[in-house]
Each structure stands twice: as structure tokens, then as C-alpha cells.
Amino acid sequence: xxxxKAVQVRVSYGVLADDIETQLNKQGFTLGDNAxxxxxxxxxxxxxxxxDILTDSVARKAFxxxxxxxxxxxxxxxEK
Numbered sequence: 001x002x003x004x005k006a007v008q009v010r011v012s013y014g015v016l017a018d019d020i021e022t023q024l025n026k027q028g029f030t031l032g033d034n035a036x037x038x039x040x041x042x043x044x045x046x047x048x049x050x051x052d053i054l055t056d057s058v059a060r061k062a063f064x065x066x067x068x069x070x071x072x073x074x075x076x077x078x079e080k
Contacts, residue, residue, distance in 0.1 A: 011070065013063045015046055020070065029074045038070055 011023050020042060021035035031038055045062045048054040054062065 009071065009074065011067060013042055013045075013066070024074060025077065028077050030077050031070065031073055032075060034073055038066065038073075041066055 009024070009027055009029060011020055012018075013020075017023065019035075019039050021031055021039065024030055042063075045054065045059055045066070049056070049059045
């Protein structure tokens with residue numbers, strides 16, 4: 001029985017970070033057609049923080065939830 005190797009995927013959600021799809025592509029993954037939706041959600045969270053609607057701790061929880069959703073959606077990029 002073949003054992004699957006655990007793969008670590010890192011995504012930065014900072015304001016100045018590359019967009020999520022670019023970060024994933026550099027690691028060999030993609031969100032495909034869903035990439036823009038997740039990028040917009042990242043921007044929305046930042047917008048609410050800058051508008052003083054979300055506290056840092058609530059924003060951190062929102063980014064954690066966003067990250068979990070992204071990890072469920074990512075797929076290995078196809079070889080070119």
C-alpha cells in the first residue's frame with residue numbers, strides 16, 4: 001500500500017502579498033475557475049478591517065476559514 005506524502009501549501013493573505021492563485025501556481029497548485037472568488041473574499045476581509053468593522057482577531061478567524069476553504073478546493077496543476 002502506497003503512503004501519500006503530506007504536502008505543505010503556504011498562502012500569504014497580507015495586503016501586499018501576490019494574489020492567491022499566483023502563490024498557489026508557484027507551488028504547483030491551482031484554484032481553477034474559483035480563483036477570483038477567493039481573491040475577492042480576501043480583499044473583502046481587508047476592506048472590513050480597514051473600515052474598522054472587523055477587529056484583528058475576527059479578521060484572523062475569517063482568514064483561517066478562508067484558508068480552510070481554499071485548501072479543500074486546490075488541485076494539482078496539470079503538467080505542461
